[in-house]
Amino acid sequence: MLSLKYLQENKDEAIKALKIKNFDATEIIGKIIVLDEKRKESQVKLDATLAEMNGLSKEIGMLFKSGKADEANAAKEKTGELKDSIAELTAIQNSTIQELNDLLLQIPNTPHSSVPAGKGENENVIEKTCGIIPKLHAEAIPHWELAKKYNIIDFELGNKITGAGFPLYRGKGAILQRALINFFLDENRKAGYEEVIPPLVVNEASGYGTGQLPDKEGQMYHVTEDNLYLIPTAEVPVTNIYRDVILKEEDFPVKNTAYSACFRREAGSYGKDVRGLNRLHQFDKVEIVQLQHPDKSYEALEGMVAHVEGLILKLELPYRLLRLCGGDTSFTAALTFDFEVFSAAQEKWLEVSSVSNFEAYQSNRLKLRYKGKDMKKPELAHTLNGSALALPRIVAALLENNQTPEGIRIPEALVPYTGFELID
């Protein structure tokens, strides 16, 4: 969430920026500022009353010690009234803070000045399109048919074991998954990201920390018995490593990468978009996360975009880079770049990575801060993350684009990982 301080100091700027996200914040920010005044007022009163009470309690203690029990008991009489008003003021204070917090949670992150206006995905800006879209042979088929033909992904078996959206990879299909995961992790590690293996199930506090809760509750699988959630992305456990942490300024940049299975309920999805590997309930992804000094987060974002681009290039896939418009930028992001690869048989661009700078929006909830030597108080750090990369759509494009009458060709960079050059 946005910080109160930011909203107070940059009210008009925030309202203007949020219009790019098609969010009219005029009323809500006005309410917040009024509520905060109220909060301050009740705080001052409460503190004064508490101070009075503390003083009185000390006095009573001294009176008892010096044997003046009568005076002490007389003083006790006075505390009742103070107690009542403390209870009352505390209640006001708590409900005001609660109300304030609820409102703050409703405001999306302010977009970066470079985010174009727009309602939805059609208005995203194509920054560049690279690579050659292959001309497939006459018998070319989409990946879900290739998966069956070469017996590498079994959707029906996944169906039997679990349900739709939980495919079973087998043989060279399974090896290809493992190869991609290792390839991505190795490349990320070479780029300075420390590898972690996080829990795949998180508690409520972590869900709140990265913003999946409360609003996206329905998108996560919930283990009600233990009140835990299956992670929709490694971003959740990895970013929560740094919840309630105060970093030293010289710790920046903090860079982590993690492979994880990801679980998404995808409630409301249906139809041709979910065919084959295009949209799954369980899929594999390698994620990169960075924590940065506020002055350097956009530089870091650029670096992350370049890194992801390098991965796609090594896989020899045709791709394009999109700068998301206000309407398509997520609630929590300030600036997002999407990578899409072209899947030649279904003739579709498929999103394979989303690289975002969240600025201080996630940090504010996480209470992730940093402190420099000359700083009196800690400040919020900036968080960034990106997929590097999500597997299923990469696999879809690899299968479709590289199909030949002899079999499916594996890109050179992956061969050391698969141990074979052809799926046949």
Add this chain to the structure above:
RNA sequence: GGAGAGAUGGCAGAGUGGUCGAAUGCGGUAGUCUUGAAAACUAUUGUGCGGCAACGUACCGGGGGUUCGAAUCCCUCUCUCUCCGCCA
């Protein structure tokens, strides 16, 4: 799953009802000394909120209670450790 013990500042660890935001040690930072370093010595060293500041206030795992007053007593939740059981 059963029985017991515990959770205090960056770390270790004292504190069992009043002046305790909390002893002490280690660590960190700054300084003195030194050619430099080490050692020694001196000072300083948590976070939130309000305040220009002085200062006030809250925080001793989370929540609730008792009390004029709670780190300290009670209830509850979570987590950790030890032993037993079960088991990858």
